[in-house]
Amino acid sequence: xIKSAHFEKIRTLAVILIALLLTFLIIAIISDDPLRTILIFxxxxxxxxxxxxxxxxxxxxxxxxxxxxxxxFRTNLFNLGxxxxxxxxxxxxxxIAIHWTLSGWLHPIVSILAGALTGALLSAIPGILKAKWNVxxxxxxxxxxxxxxxxxxYFLNYKLRDPQAFSNSSxxxxxxxxxxxxIPGTRIHLGLILALLCIVAVHYYMYRTKWGYELxxxxxxxxxxxxxxxxxxxxxxxxxxxxxxxxxxxxxxxxLGMYTRFQWTSLPGYGLDGALVALLAKNNPxxxxxxxxxxxxxxxxxxxxxxxxxxxxxxxxxxxxxxILLISAEQFLKFWKTRMLLKEAGIRE
Amino acid sequence: xxxxPLLEMRKISKVYPNGVVANxxxxxxxxxxxIHAIVGENGAGKSTLMKMIFGMEEPSEGEMVLDGRKVxxxxxxxxxxxxxxxVHQHFMLVPSLTVVDNMIxxxxxxxxxxxxxxxxxxxxxxxSARYNLAIDPLAKVEDLxxxxxxxVEILKVLIRGAHILILDEPTAVLTPxxxxxxxRQLLALKREGHTIVFISHKLKEVKVICDRITIMRGGRxxxxxxxxAVSEQEISRLMVGRNVVLKYDxxxxxxxxxxxxxxxxxxxxxxxxxxxQDIGFTIREGEIVGIAGVExxxxxxxxxxxxxxxxxxxxxxAVGGETxxxxxxxxxxxxxxxxxxxxxMRQGAAKDASISDxxxxxxxxMKEWNKGLLLNRxxxxxxxxAQIDRYKIRAKGPEQPIGMLSGGNMQKVVVARECEAxxxxxxxEQPTRGVDVGAAQLIHQRLLxxxxxxxxxxxxxxxxxEILEVSDSLLVMYNGQFVAYYPDxxxxxxxxxxxxxxxIERQSDAEVRxxxxx
Numbered sequence: 001x002i003k004s005a006h007f008e009k010i011r012t013l014a015v016i017l018i019a020l021l022l023t024f025l026i027i028a029i030i031s032d033d034p035l036r037t038i039l040i041f042x043x044x045x046x047x048x049x050x051x052x053x054x055x056x057x058x059x060x061x062x063x064x065x066x067x068x069x070x071x072x073f074r075t076n077l078f079n080l081g082x083x084x085x086x087x088x089x090x091x092x093x094x095x096i097a098i099h100w101t102l103s104g105w106l107h108p109i110v111s112i113l114a115g116a117l118t119g120a121l122l123s124a125i126p127g128i129l130k131a132k133w134n135v136x137x138x139x140x141x142x143x144x145x146x147x148x149x150x151x152x153x154y155f156l157n158y159k160l161r162d163p164q165a166f167s168n169s170s171x172x173x174x175x176x177x178x179x180x181x182x183i184p185g186t187r188i189h190l191g192l193i194l195a196l197l198c199i200v201a202v203h204y205y206m207y208r209t210k211w212g213y214e215l216x217x218x219x220x221x222x223x224x225x226x227x228x229x230x231x232x233x234x235x236x237x238x239x240x241x242x243x244x245x246x247x248x249x250x251x252x253x254x255x256l257g258m259y260t261r262f263q264w265t266s267l268p269g270y271g272l273d274g275a276l277v278a279l280l281a282k283n284n285p286x287x288x289x290x291x292x293x294x295x296x297x298x299x300x301x302x303x304x305x306x307x308x309x310x311x312x313x314x315x316x317x318x319x320x321x322x323x324i325l326l327i328s329a330e331q332f333l334k335f336w337k338t339r340m341l342l343k344e345a346g347i348r349e
Numbered sequence: 350x351x352x353x354p355l356l357e358m359r360k361i362s363k364v365y366p367n368g369v370v371a372n373x374x375x376x377x378x379x380x381x382x383x384i385h386a387i388v389g390e391n392g393a394g395k396s397t398l399m400k401m402i403f404g405m406e407e408p409s410e411g412e413m414v415l416d417g418r419k420v421x422x423x424x425x426x427x428x429x430x431x432x433x434x435x436v437h438q439h440f441m442l443v444p445s446l447t448v449v450d451n452m453i454x455x456x457x458x459x460x461x462x463x464x465x466x467x468x469x470x471x472x473x474x475x476x477s478a479r480y481n482l483a484i485d486p487l488a489k490v491e492d493l494x495x496x497x498x499x500x501v502e503i504l505k506v507l508i509r510g511a512h513i514l515i516l517d518e519p520t521a522v523l524t525p526x527x528x529x530x531x532x533r534q535l536l537a538l539k540r541e542g543h544t545i546v547f548i549s550h551k552l553k554e555v556k557v558i559c560d561r562i563t564i565m566r567g568g569r570x571x572x573x574x575x576x577x578a579v580s581e582q583e584i585s586r587l588m589v590g591r592n593v594v595l596k597y598d599x600x601x602x603x604x605x606x607x608x609x610x611x612x613x614x615x616x617x618x619x620x621x622x623x624x625x626q627d628i629g630f631t632i633r634e635g636e637i638v639g640i641a642g643v644e645x646x647x648x649x650x651x652x653x654x655x656x657x658x659x660x661x662x663x664x665x666x667a668v669g670g671e672t673x674x675x676x677x678x679x680x681x682x683x684x685x686x687x688x689x690x691x692x693x694m695r696q697g698a699a700k701d702a703s704i705s706d707x708x709x710x711x712x713x714x715m716k717e718w719n720k721g722l723l724l725n726r727x728x729x730x731x732x733x734x735a736q737i738d739r740y741k742i743r744a745k746g747p748e749q750p751i752g753m754l755s756g757g758n759m760q761k762v763v764v765a766r767e768c769e770a771x772x773x774x775x776x777x778e779q780p781t782r783g784v785d786v787g788a789a790q791l792i793h794q795r796l797l798x799x800x801x802x803x804x805x806x807x808x809x810x811x812x813x814x815e816i817l818e819v820s821d822s823l824l825v826m827y828n829g830q831f832v833a834y835y836p837d838x839x840x841x842x843x844x845x846x847x848x849x850x851x852x853i854e855r856q857s858d859a860e861v862r863x864x865x866x867x
Contacts, residue, residue: 208723210713217710220699226658227688227696228710229679338409342364 007337008282014333015326016294019319026318030311037309044304045297051304053186055296057258060188061086062292063195064250065274067202067285068243072137073275074206074283075219075239077130081141083271084148085123085244086251087264089115091152093252094160094170094262097177107177112194112252119248120241122148127240131233149267160262169263179257189257196289198246203285205242215239247271276320279327295320353417354378355544356402356513361411363397371397373568375411379513384535384545386555386576389565389588390757390785395548398565399515402546403435404428434511436502438518444491448501449473451490452508476504481537495643496527503534514538515546520554521782522644522811525847532558550786551814552581564588585786597818599797604821605634607866608805609655609774614664616650624650625662626829630864632774632805637796638864639808639820639838643850647829648809649691652778655807656688657681668774682711685773689763689780691809693756697763700752704744705733707751707762711770736765741791757788764792768799775799775806781815793819813843824864825849832856834864 027041028034045055065082072079093115102110126144129135160170179189206212217225218235225232250270255262277295281287298316306313326332356379363372372394379385387395400406402413404422413420415431422428425435442451449469458465458472473486482500490498499519506514516535520528535545535558549555555562556576564571564587571587609632616625624647632638642648653659655666657678666674668684690696698707709729712718718725733747740761744754751759760781767775777796781789796819800806810816816823817838825833825846832855835841848854 204723208726210719210724213706213709213713213724216702216706217699220702221695223696224699224710226678227656227690229677229682230710231677231679338364342362342370342409 007340011333012280012282012327015323018326019322022322023315023319026315027305027311030315032310037305037311040308041298041301041305044308045300049183049185051300053183053188054300054303055293056188056192057186058296058299059289059292060191060195060257061250061254061268061270062273062277062295063199063288064246064253065270066277066281066288066292067195067199067274068246068250069271069274069278070281070283070285070288071202071206071215071239071243071246073219073278075215075236076222077137077219077236077239079126079137079141079240079243080272080275081123081126081137081144082243082247082250082274083267083269084141084145085119085247086254086271087267088122088148088152089119089248089251090255090262090264091155091160092118092248093255094173095155097173097256098160098171101174102176104176107174108179108256111177111256112249115252116245116249119251120245123240123244123247124237127237127244130240131236145267145271153265156262156265162261165261167263168265169261172260173256173262177256178260179253187258189253191253191257194249194253198249199285199288202242202246206285211235211238247274276324279324355381355416357414358398358402359412359414361398361401361408361413363394363401363406364409370568372401372408375565375568375570377563377570378573379544379546380561381544382539382542383560384539384547384558386547386549386559386562387565388549388552388555388562388584389571390787393565393588393785394568395565396517399435399517399546399548402428403433403515429509429511432511433513433515434506434509435515436499436506436517436519438521440498440502442490442498442501442505445489447487447489448484448493449486451501452486452505456509472508473504476508480504480507480534480541482534494527495522495645496524496530499523499527499531500534512542513544513546515548517548518550519547520549520551524643524850525813525843526851528554552584555584556581588786597793597797599821600801602635602801604636605803607631607633608669609807610665610667610865611655612665612865614651614654614662614666616654616659616662618650624829625654628664628829628831629862630824630831630834631866632807633866634803634805635800636822637800637806637808637820639810639816639823640826641810641813641816641823641846641850642826644811646826648778648826650829651826652688652691652776652809655776656686685771687711687767687770687772687775689767689775689777691778691782693760693763698751698759701750703748704737704742704751704754704762705729705747708733708736708747708766711766732769736762736769740765740795757784760784761788761791764795768795772799772804775804776809777806778809779811780808781810781812789815813846817841817843817846822864824861827852827855831861831864834861836863 023041024038027037031037045051065086068082093111096111096114097107100110122144126137126140129140130137156170162169162171179191182188182190182192206215214225214230214235217228217230218232222232273295277288277291280291280294298319302313302316305311358375358377361372361375364370375394375398377398387398389395397406401408404425404427407423420431443454452473453469458468470486477484482504484497484500484504490501493501519531523531539545547555547559559576561573562576562579562584563573564584566588612629614625614628615623618624628651630638640648650659654662657673657676662674665672668686671684673681673684694700709718713724718728730747736742737744737747742758742761744758751762764780780792784792796806808816808820820838823835823838823841824831827850832852833849834856
């Protein structure tokens, strides 16, 4: 018998299944050769080492931003600022990677730390506004995304841009600053290890330390936290600092691990995807790994499908929208849970 | 009489998404023109059953038959359309509007595009005369006393054409005098042919006014009785499954040196209203001081001042000689102050968090509870198991979210946490409100143990029975002042207390000042 305690997991799986079925349905309608297209979508991402590599590469930034958002959501802060921080930290890390000269192992460390710290400090602004004056963090963080993007683009155009380059991209990052490759034949870089370390660290922080306890209580019921003597102002600011640090680290790692020049002329979208990862992970740090990999998998599948068949990659947005909708819909499958509960209570045979 | 029942609930079950089975195969039937009591411990499923009758919740299984017709209510509006009305425990009124505005809300008589106020006032007057519920239709609800507000609630239900009235713990906030008046009105309604469902914890009241009693326990019905056929003892045994002693043998304990000293405490709220006026009293080691009073006479603000969540209070408040006004909640708690808050859902617990997490909020900062950077999980688990055991908390285990527990069990978690911290001063605000007899008894016993160990306890309660049984001495608060002090609670009758609470009688300043000891 399926226990009601596992209901949330089952529900998430059911949502994913429905989303995939819907994907197949859409493909069946658009494609001239639906079976082949579906097969490409499902199998291509895992068909070769290099494609598998693509999935993992894409999952790395998603893990960073997903983890950042998990911390915020868990504290009941609906902050979507990871997007702007990710972008701006990339600019800061690139600046150091281009203009500073440091020895081989120190260069990436300094660049990443600079990006991460920038993220933390910038993230503290909506944090302080929220904690001290109860300014809605969703509004401030979204506005900050625009501000950070505008300022970042200015830096790219006027300070970092290489006039010799064909597109609007920066000077070359110095080779000393780039992150080493982990697995030959793919572009998986050291950032993966860093991301996994951060996830484990956040897991321990959240569930096993007194600071994590304060975070969870503040998120669950701020009045209770205050009544217990927890300084929730401090907790909210701290969480913003850590979340900003992680988002900033993600941006820096992504630039140094995947590119030789900084070339984002629009927001890359990883921050908002982080919110989707957090949603799939049910705000659980360890589950971020699976959620990020899954999202990367369907993205790469969609990319391959666009390349090899007649269905465009944008189709995947529909799938994502369905996932978000169903996961946020609290009533979805509730009748089923009610039935399980009645059975467990022995009222219904 | 072999008339068929007016309303019948057959094999009703209700399970909430968090896994709480509130009702399991409940049967309930209501005859026309009776006053029918539903009694039961908290978490017995009374409120849930009523919410289903009133359309606020839908049953997971089972059927409902009204006047021989099968019905299904999807919203309170459906219930109202079928002549069912509910007076909630917490009033559902708009305080800033007048009585008549509240009465007609959602069913305004109109004249052209405007509300026909003259008609509305006429309707209100007529109804209040007919049922002898005297009320000024043009008074603002916020200016009314609790008893008056309740009358408005009842009228509101009647004006919507209800002939079945559900009253959820209607006497919880009333003084004895107001309760008597309510009973007279309920009997008048009964004579007019209305049917009343009366939910209560107070068995005495049930005996006085009700015709039949349905007893619920653990989400099931334990039986239906003619009121005259059962004694209070029998009812309470069926409710909790054992005999309940409502009297405590406290034993004499001479009070020790003073722990809490309050002097000249005053507070003027942002609306410039003096809410606390020159409050002064002392609580000594091993002494339980009760504060009685109708809600909204400054008790809430007094507690806030003592627990560090009221800014702008003036005067002297000291715990163990250390002044606490202007200190943070954390600092005050570290001085040895525990606080059982009135509203456990809002302040006392984090409902998605586990029982464990809710138990350690007083301790998690301390060195002994941490191992290096990490919390000491073994110690936390051991402590939680021990408290679940000691306080007889009905739960699957320490990791179960506290929100899945019934009100009484949740309250036990709060009490366990606050008492096990070993405080010098314990502030207990309505510690057994909405809690069943069994849990209330356990909580009272624990308070008395704490008293024996030398803890100073401040008890605030709207339940006069509780305050008279548990306290050593008693203060009465009215309009932000102490109006009476009884050094020995045994000398006080409920009636005298009622007069003091309503501000009809007051002692001289000198008499009240006896509450300050040195």
